[in-house]
Amino acid sequence: MPAFEYEALDAKGKKSKGLITADSEVAARRELRGRSMAPLTIRHADQRAERRANSGTDRAAGFALGPSNLTNRQLMLITRQMASLIGAGMPIAETLGLIAQQGSKHHAKRILTAVRARVTEGEKLSTAMEGFPRSFPAVYRAMVAAGENTGGLGEVLARLADYLEKDEAVRSRVTGAMIYPAVLTTVALGVVTLLMTFIVPRIAEQFVGMGMDLPGLTQAMIAISEFLQVGWPFLLVGMIAVVVASLVLLRQEPVRRSFDAFLARIPALGSFLKQAESARFCRTMSILIESGSVLPDALRAARRAAGNLAFKDELGKVIQDVESGRGLSDSMRNRGWFPTLSLFMIAAGERSGALGEMFRRSADQLDQDVDRTISVGLNLLEPGIILVLGVVVVTIVLSIMLPIIQINTMALG
Template sequence: MPAFEYEALDATGKKSRGLITADSEVAARRELRGRAMAPLSIRYADQRAERRAKSMGERSSGFSLAPSNLSNRELMLITRQMASLIGAGMPIAETLGLIAHQGSKHHAKRILTAVRARVTEGEKLSTAMDGFPNSFPPVYRAMVAAGENSGGLDAVLERLADYLEKDEAVRSRVTGAMIYPAILSIVALGVVALLMTFIVPRIAEQFVGMGMDLPGLTRAMIAISAFLQVGWPFLLAGILVLVVISVLALRQEPVRRSLDGFLARIPGLGGFLEHAESARFCRTMSILIDSGSVLPDALRAARRAAGNLAFRDELGKVIRDVESGRGLSDAMRNRGWFPPLSLFMIAAGERSGALGEMFRRSADQLDQDVDRTISVGLNLLEPGIILVLGVVVVTIVLSILLPILQLNTMALG
């Protein structure tokens, strides 16, 4: 039975929002009227049910500016709660209902209630999550399905929660560390703009009025200043157009694949991307294999989790090699993306039968390497910004001082 999100007026005329399960939108409206409520809008909480209804000619009403998908942090918290409650022996349907009504935000409550309705009808949890692909990524659903098939859903959810928690911690640390450099950059750019649009033009007027033969650096600064004063709207419009074109282009898979391949070939950055993607791959593989997934299925799920399309293509070649009978470590070694230590550990896991454990150890090692690289990069970012902007400011000041020094020389001569 599908779930519906509604807005309605109660007997006192107060607007209320909530969720209700019914066979159809008409039945949902009838149920609300039976509760002495006047429905204002009703929409499917379940995206897949809504698509089915629209294909049959039925339309849902209502519009909302509220978020409709789970954020990374919300998914992490929900996964942790599900792992604890299911591990304690609570049925899945009751677990989803309890989490939905224990302080979840409205959109999270809507999603969880819709998933619970499907589970109550007899669907598996992973199948019920298919209606919300933007909230539960494909690899997430694959891991949940593996846990259901192996009978260790609580353990899989616990590992998933650990993985999401670590990923959220890295995101928060990077975001927090970027705040000060961002503020510093904005203030410095404001100072440069002030110098170029107000200070340099005033001083340039004095020099030009004297009929001096200005140094080349000063003439260049005056030309740039004149352009910024007149052409800043065109410059701003050009930047906005470039941003829009870039965003639209990156939505095209061939463009993004080419960019990902180019970034992977940049010295320094390419090595970091390879370690980051390899760490995600190894972590995903460790969870899937420990959950009972067969190797080809685990590789396909891990491939869907890859963020870099060039790396995803390489994993596709690994899958073809494995399915043709080649060993996993040999197939990975031929691709050139994976660090030697990871290849050695995976080969050892194949020989010992502890492939999931070796993937986990490899992921831990790669995560440490990635964390160190991020820490070093963030520590170097602030002085790098100061150095670059300092050079810009010194260049502007020097362009002002050179004519003054020239005047002093002429006066002394």
């Protein structure tokens, strides 16, 4: 039964919005009048949600119109709820309707109601989700389809929810851990800016008035201070222009691919990125294979889940090798992206027929390695920031002290 989004006046003349299911727009208006409501506008929720989800104009514009797609956290919560309800035997359409009615945001309610309408009309859940690709990524839909084909949708959704919860936990942990360094950096930069724009110029005037030859470090600091006082608008505009240009260029696939490949070649950062991409790949493969997907289809879905375009290209070569009859572990070994331990575990899974389980164990190990790397990196970040800013402050103070020492030396001589 189709879903409609309506605006109507209640018996007290108050405008209200909501969703209603009916056979047609006429039936929806009749249903609203039966509730003592005067309908103002009625739109197909399915078409409206799909148009908003695919356009993404609200989000891109940056105005306070509200999001049109499901956020990562919303998708995580919805997936967990669907896993619990469907696993308990509740029909899919009834599950979607219940989740939509209980505490969902308006845009999430619209999307879920539209998906429910498609399911009610006979579409599979994964097919119904295809109308909202920004809310339900391709790899997500592939996993749901695998669960539908094997009859284990509830189990697959539970694994998906675990994966999304872990990803959200890591993201929240990194965000929370970055708050203190961000505040520290902002305060320190404010202090440095104050020194360079107010303190250094006042002291420089005194030294210049004496007609003395200033040390090179002091002259450099005075030159930087004068530039900041006069050229800060140009510096600000230049920084904004660089950021905007970078964002625009990175939207171009060739530029993004080259940039991703460059990041992967940086010694420390590259190793971490490869580790993180491998963990995501192994987790996705474990869910798909244990859900009954055949290897080539699982590889294609995992490739769509990859965030690094250079890694996607390498996975494309792996898919070609596998489809030509080559072993998966052998092809992965030649790519240079995957840790040795994971390759051994995957090779063992191929020989024993437990490939999904080996991918899962490899993903668990890689997740632990990624968490450990993040912890070490965050622990080193704070003292690193303090060290860098300490060097900057010491340099500024030294540039002020050198002329004073020079004056004292001249006076004593």
